[in-house]
Amino acid sequence: MTTxxxxxxxxxxxxxxxxxxxxxxxxxxxxxxxxPDPHQYLTNFPDLVRAYGGKAFEQxxxxxxxxxxxxxxxxxPDVHPDEEALGALLQQTVSEGxxxxxxxxxxxxxxxxPSEPHWFLPFIGVDPAHQRKGYGSALLKHTLMQCDRENKxxxxxxxxxxxxxxxxxxxxxxLGEVQVGASPPIHPMLRKPR
Numbered sequence: 001m002t003t004x005x006x007x008x009x010x011x012x013x014x015x016x017x018x019x020x021x022x023x024x025x026x027x028x029x030x031x032x033x034x035x036p037d038p039h040q041y042l043t044n045f046p047d048l049v050r051a052y053g054g055k056a057f058e059q060x061x062x063x064x065x066x067x068x069x070x071x072x073x074x075x076x077p078d079v080h081p082d083e084e085a086l087g088a089l090l091q092q093t094v095s096e097g098x099x100x101x102x103x104x105x106x107x108x109x110x111x112x113x114p115s116e117p118h119w120f121l122p123f124i125g126v127d128p129a130h131q132r133k134g135y136g137s138a139l140l141k142h143t144l145m146q147c148d149r150e151n152k153x154x155x156x157x158x159x160x161x162x163x164x165x166x167x168x169x170x171x172x173x174x175l176g177e178v179q180v181g182a183s184p185p186i187h188p189m190l191r192k193p194r
Contacts (some may be wrong), residue, residue: 002071003134004065004134004141005065006063006065006138007064007065007066008057008060008061008091009064013064014050014054014057017064017068017081018126019046019068020045020125020126021049021063021123022042022046022049022183023069023127023128024070024125024126024127024128025045026041026128026168028160028181029160029161030184030186031045031048033183034094034102035114040093047089048086049073049095049123052082052123053073053075053122053123054073054082055075055079056073056075056122057080059075061073061074061143062074064077064139065130065138065139068127069129069130069133070126070135070136070138071139072121072140072143073121073122073123075122075145077118078117079120090106092143093177094170096148101180101181101183104180105178105186106143108178108180109157109178112175112188113177113188116153118152118153118155119152119153119154120152120154120155120156121140121143124136124139124140126139134139136147137169140167144170147193152173152193153190153191153192154191154193155191156189157178157186157188158189161188167189167191171191171194172189172190173189173191174186174188175187175189175190
């Protein structure tokens, strides 16, 4: 395991954060269901990252590992994704035949979000060339310690079933499963403060 130093991303680092998340999610089942064509994925996923997690840059809650090998976008309590931008993006970039399922998945995902103030993790990822070095754990622990200090819940939607055990190791509990039509399963997860 490498010792990872976690840094707060400034607006100037936004492009590098988005790039590492594009690398990290390139084989993610839910994201690639949304954008199965490589060109479509590379063209549209960066905008999805910005719409869904971009407010982390304004809140100083966008974090990265030295060298931009991994990144996490956390939204603090009462800060939410830009739903208007997200909806418009999906309306424009998802095929008409798939939109109904995509919006139904998002609606189901939304039903699991806690109603009380909580930290939300829209994105965390490590460049595949740098995985298995402890960067993901370091990024996760960085904000979970703050959740514990503030006595706040942490919430995420695991879009890859392979990651469920990783999140469980960090105290997250499985709340259920979201699956509509041909969509892959997405797993809402919640962590109570310790």
